[in-house]
Amino acid sequence: MNWSLSVLSSHSADTQPSIVVTFDSAKYIFNTGENTTRAFLQSPRRWNKMRALFFSRLDAERGMGLPGFLMTLADGGIKRVSVVGPQGLLHFLASMRLYLYRDTISVNPIQIPLLCPTGEGEELPVYKDENMSIYALRAFPRSFSASATSTPSSSTPADTTNTSGMENPSESTPVQNFLKRKHPPSSSTSSSLARQIPESFLKAPHPHPEALRGQEREWWRWMVVGRMFKPFDPKQQDQVQSGPKKKKGRKEDPSLDDALSGVMIAVANNNSTSTCPNGASVSASGNKGVVEDMGEGPHPKRATAPPEWYKRLPVFSLRDLSSPSPHPNRSSFSNRPKLALNTTSQPPGAENPGQPTLSYLLVGPRVRGKFNAARAEELGLGPGPGRARLARGETVTITVTLPDGTKEERVIRPEDCVGETEQVGVVLILDIPTPAHIPSLLHQLREGVCARVLEKTKEYNVRAVIHILGGDVLDGGEGERLWKEVLLRFDKETHHLVSSPKHTANRVAFTSAAYAQMRLNVLDPDMFPSQQFKLEPEISLSSIPDVPTTVEPLLANTLVSIRPPRPPVLDPEAEERDPFHPCLLNPAENPILSDQTRESFEKTREEVRRREGEMMGRKKPGDDVVVMPLGTSSAAPTKVRNVSGTLLQIPNYGSILLDTGEGTYGQLARAFGLGSEGVDKVLRELRCVFVSHVHADHHVGLARVLAERAKLCPRPEPLYIVAGHPVLLYLSEYSDLEELGMNDGRVVTVPADGLLGGQVGSESPALQGLYNALGLQRFEIVSVRHRIRCFGCVVEHRDAWSIVYSGDTMPSDYLIAAGQNATLLIHEATMADEEAELALAKAHSTIGQAVDVGKQMNAENILLTHFSARYPKMPPSLTSESTHPTIAVAFDHARIRIGDMWKLKAYLPAIEGSFEESEDTDEEVLAVIDQKQSHEGIKPRQNYNPAEAGESRIVDETS
Known part of the structure; x- marks a missing residue:
């Protein structure tokens, strides 16, 4: 049974490390940071046969690609997956309930308890199937203290041992003492939790979930997650364990599985008394009773959401780990140890070591020798x-x-x-965010199953170790010394792949997009600046003393064959699919442009220079405002285009983000570079974020933007978020897991409903603060026509210019009326004109409809964006030849002065020709779109053959 691991993405400006383990029968991915789906599109890897997703932490860096990736798997035909992660996983998933809904995929959440249940027998894996047994290693930072808190019947004193260091390995820290204690099994799997939910709780109404107490909070989260996806059959779920192996003689009640099936079905059906009809439910007001969908996927039956789904989830805190046993009848567990985090407030920008993390030990299949x-x-x-x-x-x-x-x-x-049994292949994936996590990780490596695997070298062989390190670990001090102790736990022949911000080059991750930008840069370097990247790291790993030669950087597209064992290599297919680096490194042999395109670009530049001379001195209000599209694709990313996001830079005031789809932070970092003078400066100058609606492609990237902004020091000016209730509710709940600055004045939320039609005047403190920050005289919200509650906005400045943003909408009379005489209209143009019927069904606009809205609005300029992924590079040609208004097409990472919008229009024919000669295609995106359309009863696009486009590779290819 051969198997391997591959590095889907590494540490860069727009990606985080994701590791894919591949067997013939299944695939497993470890961490899905933002842009995971897009990384698959760029990579030779495929997402078919994906069976389980594992998370080391629940934050934007490690997990914010999950919602988009789950929807991609569902739309790509995957029927069921397990999602495995630390305590808080159910809260993480449940917080997405208003935008992550798929009734075609079953999701089995496996929440690994932070309380390690030791001392009752052999440690069992947290996940097991025919391919692997996977064990969780819990790493607690030094600031994490564990003590046996006294109960009324106990006089055990709290443990006050110093946790400041591990200079003497023989000394035990409180964390080690805690790990050595006996703890009751803590439920982690959906099946074990389901067995504990009383029928009375399932059937009872819960109008105020935030008021639930004790284990009821976790029951509620589990019920919510159970309704977000297709019910799964627990009898067929993967083998998972959360505690030690049961002692012989204990028997499971055979009726439990049958009872469990009923519980899960009850969760899926509870309060679901009606469904939405097929097709679009278009409204200019709210669809508050409908589960928000992704807009582009097949949703034949969207369950009606109970009213309590619009109420806040119970607050999640790691302090909850000290709560009583989840089973209401098991009072004997009341003396369990209680955990306390060091929650001392830290200044913005300070490294917070207080979050425990998980690492994973992967033990492969045992292969017997051949029978003679x-x-x-x-x-x-x-x-x-x-x-x-x-x-x-x-x-x-x-x-x-x-x-x-x-x-x-x-x-x-x-x-x-019988021939000698092969050594069992083993892989470790270590997440070490700070030096403070290393002592407890070392303790885990020296005991239990890790010790057995690492010491029995004849039976086991650790083929590869992935090290995902925070920026302070390899700092030349204590962290680096402790990390070298980790290396010493392994055989000298073990391969180590290391990700560290300073020791991993900020290489281009999405080479197709960078290649497109490189070509456009020849046309206009100011409007199409090159992406920011580095080919070499700030510090070489080889410069660290006493590091084995088997330690090397973690690079995207690295392959490691575990059986048969082979050293790491770069995937040659990935190099063949890379259009960017050959042109960058050897332009003589790999010209960026053909002679024909270069000639077309030169003629276009000459015409633009001529017109510039004629327009000299004609400056209008708003000409210096810069519009930077960060994502111009609808619903799903492509190789060249990310999902929705637009940055408005207002000179001398600051900037506004209009929607923040997944990967928005990465797009900013790739455009402006990393560091205090790059993306950090952009975040510091950001004054407002407007989110049009709760569809995932419009707001999932906001959490990472807020998390990164919250780290800035000194503290930036307040950021105003204007959004509807579902988005603000989601941010509030997610902020239980990661610091976003929501509760200390760094973020000010402004409910969008309150700004409808200018209802709130300048007397509103929040609105007055927003106006003063950006020099505005009007920020009006307009209700537009989409499948769910959706808003457009009108931003009017004191300097006599205005910008209108449509959000996702069909042509809207309200928007036309509110945006009269706009300087710029940014309007969605999802469909081609010949797809008007499809646009109506999905409540979007065609290109012609968007242009017509701008003309009725009397807008000076129209910028079209939000193009369907059916057009991976650029939309169909514009048919309008009019000189007024100026009509242009948005491109990711273009920097467009409003006063130069006419240039972008003039460039369009040359750009079209440039894209036509490029052979780089988005076969996977096109195949999935056609598969989705077949579910919806929509005819595939003309002139497109799914078989030729590689649809079979998605379904059948192993790696």
Whole structure:
């Protein structure tokens, strides 16, 4: 049974490390940071056969690609997956309930308890199937204290041992003492939790979930997650364990599985008394009773959301780990140790070491040696049950007749006929965010299953170790010394792949997009600036003293074959699919442009220079405002275009983000570069974020933007978030897991409903603060026509210019009226004009409809964006030849002065020709779109053959 691991993405400006483990029958991915789906599109890897997703932490860096990736898996035909992560996983998933809904995929959440249940027997894996047994290693930072808190019947004093260091390995820290104690099993799997939910709780109304107490909070979260996806059959779920192996003699109640099936179905159906009809439910007001969908996927039945779904989830805190046993009848567990985090407030920008993390130990399949039939025949063992027993490792006794006719008993041992069993391949994936996490990780590596695996070198062989390190670990001090102790736990032949911000080059992750930008840069370097990247790291790993030669950087598209064992190599197919680096490194042999395109660009530049001379001195209000599209694709990313996001930079005031789809932070970092003068400066100058609606492609990237902004020091000016209730509710709930600055004045939320039609005047403190920050005289919200509650906005400045943003909408009379005489209209143009019927069904606009809205609005400029992924590079040509208004098409990472919008229009024919000669295609996106359309009863696009486009590779290709 061969298997391997591959590095889907590494640490860069727009990606975080994601590791894919591949068997013939299944794939497993470890961490899905933002842009995971897009990384698959760029990579030779495929997401087919994905069986389980694992998370080391629940934050934007490690997990914010999950919602988009789950929707991609569902739309790509994956029927069920397990999602495995630390305590808080159910809260993480449940917080997405208003935008992550798929009734075509079953999701089995496996929440790993932070309380390690030791001392009752052999440690069991947190996940197990026919391919692997996966164990969780819990790493607590030094600031994490564990003590046995006294109960009324106990006088055990709190543990006050100093946790400041591990200079003497023989000294135990409180964390180690805690890990050595006996703890009751803590439920982690959906099945074990389901068994604990009383029927009375399932059937009872819960109008105020935030008021739930104790284990009821977790029950509620589990019920919410159970309704977000297709119910799964617990009898077919993967083998997972959360505690030590049960002692012999204990028996499970056989009726529990049947009861569990009923519980899960009840969760899926509870309060679901009606469904939405097929097709779009278009409204200019709210669809508050409908589960928000993704807009582009197949949703034949969207369950009606109970009213309590619009109420806040119970607050999640790691302090909850000290709550009583989840089972209401198990009061004997009331003396369990309680955990306390060091929650001392830290200044913005300070490294917070208080979050425990998980690492994973992957133990592969045991491959027996080959059976030597000829040798068995020589020993007198013919075909039959005896050979089978021998192959299973049993000793067999037979009676044989010797040449002289006498009989004797002969004992045949497995080693007489069976070749030596192969060493079991092992992989470790270590997440070490700070030096403070290393002591407890070392303790885990020295005990339990890790010690057995690392010490029994004849039985096990650790082929590869992935190190995902925070920026302070390899700092030349204590962190680096402790990390070298981690290296010493492994054989000298073990391969180590290391991700560290300073030791990993900020390489281009999405080479197709960078290649497109490189070509456009030839046309206009100011409007299409090159992406920011580095080919070499700030510090080389080889410069660290006393590091083995088997330690190397974690690079995207690295392959490591575990069985058969081979050293890491870069995937040659990935190099063949890379259009960017050959042109960058060897332009003589790999010209960026053909002669024909270069000539077309030159003619276009000459025409633009001529018109610039004629327009000299004609400056209008708003000409210097810069519009930077960060994502121009609808619903799903492509190789060249990310999902929705637009940055408005207002000179001398600050900036506004209009929608923040997944990967928005990465797009900013790739455009402006990393560091205090790059993306950090942009975040510091950001004054407002407007989110049009709760569809994932419009707001999932906001959490990472807020998390990164919250780290800035000194503290930036307040950021105003204007959004609807579902988005603000989601941010509030997610902020239980990661610091976003929501509760200390760094973020000010402004409900969008309150700004409808200018309802709130300048007397509103929040609105007055927003106006003063950006020099505005009007920020009006407009309700537009989409499948769910959606808003457009009108931003009017004191300097006599205005920008209108449509959000997702069909042509809207309200928007036309509110945006009269706009300087710029940014309008969605999802569909081509010939797809008007499809646009109506999905409540979007065609290109022609968007242009018509701008003309009725009397807008000076129209910028079209939000193009369907059916057009991976750029939308169909514009048919309008009018000079007023100026109509232009948005491109990711273009920097467009409003006063230069006419240039972008003039460039369009040359840009079109440039894209037509490029052979780089988005086969996977196109195939999935057609698969989704077939579910919806929509005819595939003309002139597109899914088989030729590689649809079979998505479904069948192993790696």
